[in-house]
Amino acid sequence: MSMKRITLDDVARIAGVSRATVSRVMNDHINIREEVRNRVKQVIAETGYHPHLAARSLASNRSNILGLVVPSTVQIVFTDPYFPLLIQGITQACNANHYTLSLFLFHTVEEEHYAIERIVGAGLIDGLIITADTKDETLIAHLLEQEKPFVQIGRPQKLDRISFVDVDNVGGSYSAVKHLIEIGYHRIATIATRKNTAGQDRLTGYRQALTDHGEAVDNNLIVFGDYSEESGYLAMKQLLSRNPDAVFVGSDTMALGALRAIQEAGISVPNDVALASFDDLPATARTNPPITTVRQPIKRSGMVAVETLFDILQSDIHPPRHIILPTELIVRSSSIKRR
Amino acid sequence: MSMKRITLDDVARIAGVSRATVSRVMNDHINIREEVRNRVKQVIAETGYHPHLAARSLASNRSNILGLVVPSTVQIVFTDPYFPLLIQGITQACNANHYTLSLFLFHTVEEEHYAIERIVGAGLIDGLIITADTKDETLIAHLLEQEKPFVQIGRPQKLDRISFVDVDNVGGSYSAVKHLIEIGYHRIATIATRKNTAGQDRLTGYRQALTDHGEAVDNNLIVFGDYSEESGYLAMKQLLSRNPDAVFVGSDTMALGALRAIQEAGISVPNDVALASFDDLPATARTNPPITTVRQPIKRSGMVAVETLFDILQSDIHPPRHIILPTELIVRSSSIKRR
DNA sequence: CTGAAAGCGCTTACAG
DNA sequence: CTGAAAGCGCTTACAG
Numbered sequence: 001m002s003m004k005r006i007t008l009d010d011v012a013r014i015a016g017v018s019r020a021t022v023s024r025v026m027n028d029h030i031n032i033r034e035e036v037r038n039r040v041k042q043v044i045a046e047t048g049y050h051p052h053l054a055a056r057s058l059a060s061n062r063s064n065i066l067g068l069v070v071p072s073t074v075q076i077v078f079t080d081p082y083f084p085l086l087i088q089g090i091t092q093a094c095n096a097n098h099y100t101l102s103l104f105l106f107h108t109v110e111e112e113h114y115a116i117e118r119i120v121g122a123g124l125i126d127g128l129i130i131t132a133d134t135k136d137e138t139l140i141a142h143l144l145e146q147e148k149p150f151v152q153i154g155r156p157q158k159l160d161r162i163s164f165v166d167v168d169n170v171g172g173s174y175s176a177v178k179h180l181i182e183i184g185y186h187r188i189a190t191i192a193t194r195k196n197t198a199g200q201d202r203l204t205g206y207r208q209a210l211t212d213h214g215e216a217v218d219n220n221l222i223v224f225g226d227y228s229e230e231s232g233y234l235a236m237k238q239l240l241s242r243n244p245d246a247v248f249v250g251s252d253t254m255a256l257g258a259l260r261a262i263q264e265a266g267i268s269v270p271n272d273v274a275l276a277s278f279d280d281l282p283a284t285a286r287t288n289p290p291i292t293t294v295r296q297p298i299k300r301s302g303m304v305a306v307e308t309l310f311d312i313l314q315s316d317i318h319p320p321r322h323i324i325l326p327t328e329l330i331v332r333s334s335s336i337k338r339r
Numbered sequence: 340m341s342m343k344r345i346t347l348d349d350v351a352r353i354a355g356v357s358r359a360t361v362s363r364v365m366n367d368h369i370n371i372r373e374e375v376r377n378r379v380k381q382v383i384a385e386t387g388y389h390p391h392l393a394a395r396s397l398a399s400n401r402s403n404i405l406g407l408v409v410p411s412t413v414q415i416v417f418t419d420p421y422f423p424l425l426i427q428g429i430t431q432a433c434n435a436n437h438y439t440l441s442l443f444l445f446h447t448v449e450e451e452h453y454a455i456e457r458i459v460g461a462g463l464i465d466g467l468i469i470t471a472d473t474k475d476e477t478l479i480a481h482l483l484e485q486e487k488p489f490v491q492i493g494r495p496q497k498l499d500r501i502s503f504v505d506v507d508n509v510g511g512s513y514s515a516v517k518h519l520i521e522i523g524y525h526r527i528a529t530i531a532t533r534k535n536t537a538g539q540d541r542l543t544g545y546r547q548a549l550t551d552h553g554e555a556v557d558n559n560l561i562v563f564g565d566y567s568e569e570s571g572y573l574a575m576k577q578l579l580s581r582n583p584d585a586v587f588v589g590s591d592t593m594a595l596g597a598l599r600a601i602q603e604a605g606i607s608v609p610n611d612v613a614l615a616s617f618d619d620l621p622a623t624a625r626t627n628p629p630i631t632t633v634r635q636p637i638k639r640s641g642m643v644a645v646e647t648l649f650d651i652l653q654s655d656i657h658p659p660r661h662i663i664l665p666t667e668l669i670v671r672s673s674s675i676k677r678r
Numbered sequence: 679c680t681g682a683a684a685g686c687g688c689t690t691a692c693a694g
Numbered sequence: 695c696t697g698a699a700a701g702c703g704c705t706t707a708c709a710g
Contacts, residue, residue, distance in 0.1 A: 007703055007704085008703065008705095009703080017681085018681045018682075019681090019703090019705090020683095020705080020706080024679095026704095032679070033680090036679085036680085048460070050456070050460025051703080052703050053704095054396035054402060055702070055704040055705090056704050056705075057704085058391070058686045058688085058702090058703080058704070059685075060705055060706085083423050084422050087444060088446075091443070095445070095454060100458070101441060102441050103426070103430060103441070104430070105427065105434075107430075115434060118437075121389025122391060123392065123393065123687095124391075124392040124393060124439070283622065286568065286595075286599075346688085347688060347689095356696080357696065357697045358687090359697060360697075363695095363696090365688095366689085370695055371695070371696085372696090392688095393686085394687035394702090397686090397703065398690080399688075399690085399702085462703095680710090682708095684706090684707095685705090685706095686703105686704085688701105689700105689701090689702085690699105690701090691699100692698095694697090
């Protein structure tokens with residue numbers, strides 16, 4: 001604020017070269033005489049010169065800023081560590097590539113519409129990462145129309161033109177249910193959700209695993225929640241009267257609710273009923289007995305999303321990228337059904 | 340990308356005024372003839388004009404971008420909902436003021452040093468919000484030296500020149516311990532931490548409450564943890580042999596560990612030992628029995644931090660602002676010690 | 679391999 | 695109340 005900032009001009013004058021040359025050194029262009037490059041670098045180091053990002057952005061038409069958009073309808077932000085882990089992955093990839101991350105978190109739909117227009121129109125951002133949500137077709141549509149490069153995290157409803165990074169929800173659920181079958185359970189229920197594509201895919205995996213292993217799919221054993229702990233609790237209460245011997249829960253938060261219902265009913269886990277879940281939050285590792293879970297690579301999906309966006313930014317043609325990251329089954333309890 | 344962007348020039352030409360006038364309308368200057376202002380606004384609306392932020396930034400020397408810095412030493416990011424709530428408050432205040440938030444999350448110290456210099460030097464950011472941490476004096480020192488306006492969240496070690504927003508850790512702990520005393524407990528232990536100023540202040544509140552109510556401070560009843568669930572568990576195991584009849588835990592996460600230790604020991608809560616805690620995370624509300632907690636206004640502290648930063652940015656002289664937000668005691672169990 | 683020059687899209691004294 | 699003009703600090707064809 002107080003002392004005058006050092007500019008390209010200053011460096012050029014001190015090094016005895018033109019501004020163009022300094023600019024080229026800054027941007028690692030080839031075709032600079034080694035001697036000149038060193039001299040300029042020397043001056044840059046001595047003066048502590050840092051290029052002015054706004055100026056660069058204006059001249060070059062790229063800002064080295066990425067945006068992360070969290071629509072107003074995304075609630076997970078406040079419940080579990082999903083959001084922090086995702087951000088961790090995203091920022092790590094950004095830092096490694098000298099990109100800056102701008103965060104757009106919306107609290108209302110109006111805010112969302114107003115701000116996104118401003119953001120995209122302001123040309124301050126090279127590309128966007130959007131956390132998935134079923135409902136906001138308008139936001140996605142708007143981005144497509146503006147031809148702003150973006151990558152969605154989570155599978156979109158219709159794939160056609162959208163690049164996305166998702167975890168293998170179908171495969172993850174499949175492996176969990178398959179595991180329950182293999183250790184001897186037969187009346188396997190599920191607490192599912194229709195809230196988003198992840199929930200839908202997890203239900204698909206449940207169904208597929210049963211079918212593939214010669215088990216009938218009983219619709220009475222499929223109950224729906226909304227990702228909240230409370231909804232898991234209520235769903236489990238419903239299920240208890242239907243005597244499942246195992247339950248695959250579509251999310252850890254709901255699983256905690258389900259466990260509460262089970263414990264209140266004075267039922268033994270895993271002898272009377274086994275529990276498996278999707279997410280692998282720290283909390284589920286600490287329950288007693290510990291819950292077997294499907295671990296999704298949250299942090300990694302953030303990193304991959306950024307890399308995918310870079311890939312798009314650097315290529316001229318834009319065929320949509322569809323990336324599915326594998327999950328991992330974490331078996332915590334040695335719950336073998338007693339015969 | 341495809342269609343040419345609409346600039347100030349375009350708007351000026353269409354509206355039949357100079358670029359200066361359009362600029363003045365955009366920035367809500369006074370002294371514009373009502374008729375002219377309307378005409379320009381009309382054209383802006385029709386063309387969907389959005390000012391180019393980099394250009395504005397370059398010309399005006401303010402970017403309308405705020406930075407949130409999370410040092411590499413801050414771990415809370417990944418454990419509880421503190422970080423999401425804080426971000427929620429910060430983004431809400433930013434959105435309301437047409438500011439954009441950039442997020443700087445560091446994973447290593449090298450990254451931190453390298454990036455912060457780049458950020459501050461790049462002149463892309465008007466001011467910063469720093470999440471507190473005891474250890475990174477270097478980062479703070481660097482910012483002070485650069486004369487970049489910033490607000491710290493959490494009390495810094497030495498106050499002198501630093502503006503900060505903190506919750507009333509001393510008062511909050513005080514009220515919790517006072518409550519335990521008033522409902523009849525006498526051997527009140529604490530699981531404290533020296534990790535940061537918040538932990539220190541909470542211990543201070545504990546001590547003060549005891550002293551003010553004629554209770555002796557017994558150092559045998561003060562055990563230290565490091566904010567982790569495991570450390571709370573271990574601390575409680577130590578405490579159990581010393582027969583406290585109540586424990587005030589310095590954080591909810593540690594309280595969950597402490598509860599685990601109590602339950603493993605087969606001891607009744609709150610009859611044999613009562614539990615109170617600081618933070619008020621969702622998880623503590625769901626334990627059985629529910630834990631009495633001190634609720635800190637996390638989201639609000641984010642909002643206030645942003646507002647404080649605006650205040651600093653707008654004023655010429657910079658006396659440091661010190662803001663302490665009140666906490667709230669949430670009594671969940673009617674734990675009266677049996678006589 | 680290097681430089682002169684135009685230009686990116688805005689703001690802001692200055693003058694009237 | 696409004697405009698002409700300079701300037702913010704970079705990048706990038708173009709020419710040599």
